[in-house]
Amino acid sequence: MSRPGGSCRDPKEIFELADRGLPPEQELEVRAHLDHCPSCKKLYEEELELSAHMGTLEVGEARSVCREVAMALPTRLVGVRILWAGLATALLVTVSLALSLDGTNPAALVVGSVGAFWGFVSGLADVAEAFLVAVEPALLVAFGIGAVLDLLIAGVVFSVSRRRAREA
Ligand SMILES: [Zn+2]
Numbered sequence: 001m002s003r004p005g006g007s008c009r010d011p012k013e014i015f016e017l018a019d020r021g022l023p024p025e026q027e028l029e030v031r032a033h034l035d036h037c038p039s040c041k042k043l044y045e046e047e048l049e050l051s052a053h054m055g056t057l058e059v060g061e062a063r064s065v066c067r068e069v070a071m072a073l074p075t076r077l078v079g080v081r082i083l084w085a086g087l088a089t090a091l092l093v094t095v096s097l098a099l100s101l102d103g104t105n106p107a108a109l110v111v112g113s114v115g116a117f118w119g120f121v122s123g124l125a126d127v128a129e130a131f132l133v134a135v136e137p138a139l140l141v142a143f144g145i146g147a148v149l150d151l152l153i154a155g156v157v158f159s160v161s162r163r164r165a166r167e168a
Contacts, residue, residue, distance in 0.1 A: 008040055009033050018047035 009030050016022045017030050034041045 008037060011043060014040055014044050015047050018044055018051055 013022065013026065013030050014034075017027060022030060034044055
């Protein structure tokens with residue numbers, strides 16, 4: 001590691017140089033060494049890059065929290081929608097299955113157990129319909145509470161990140 005310019009500097013000095021923590025005289029000495037020593041210069045440049053990354057890390061963190069909250073707003077609604085769509089699909093399948101058994105597949109009606117099966121299916125449809133009526137207001141309330149909570153969270157995160165940006 002020895003160079004014509006002299007022996008290598010302490011790596012700690014190089015880190016401090018990158019963080020601008022060296023007294024001016026010592027800084028000049030270390031910089032002079034860097035001009036002659038590629039390995040120390042490489043260390044210095046890596047340290048510079050690293051501290052640049054560290055500097056942007058905190059701001060980036062606040063930004064990503066904001067983005068997460070923004071993403072969570074539609075995500076929750078989508079989740080409820082998917083649940084809703086799944087329920088609707090199940091109902092549709094049940095109803096169309098019942099209809100197809102009733103109308104387009106008369107041969108099946110001849111089979112002895114089909115009458116009982118049809119009774120079971122229509123009973124199921126009644127239950128599903130009652131469930132649908134009971135659940136709809138509850139879903140609307142859930143939508144409303146979820147939206148208010150989302151707004152509250154977004155407001156808190158926004159004010160915290162703004163205060164952080166002001167302090168920095
Ligand atoms: Zn060196």
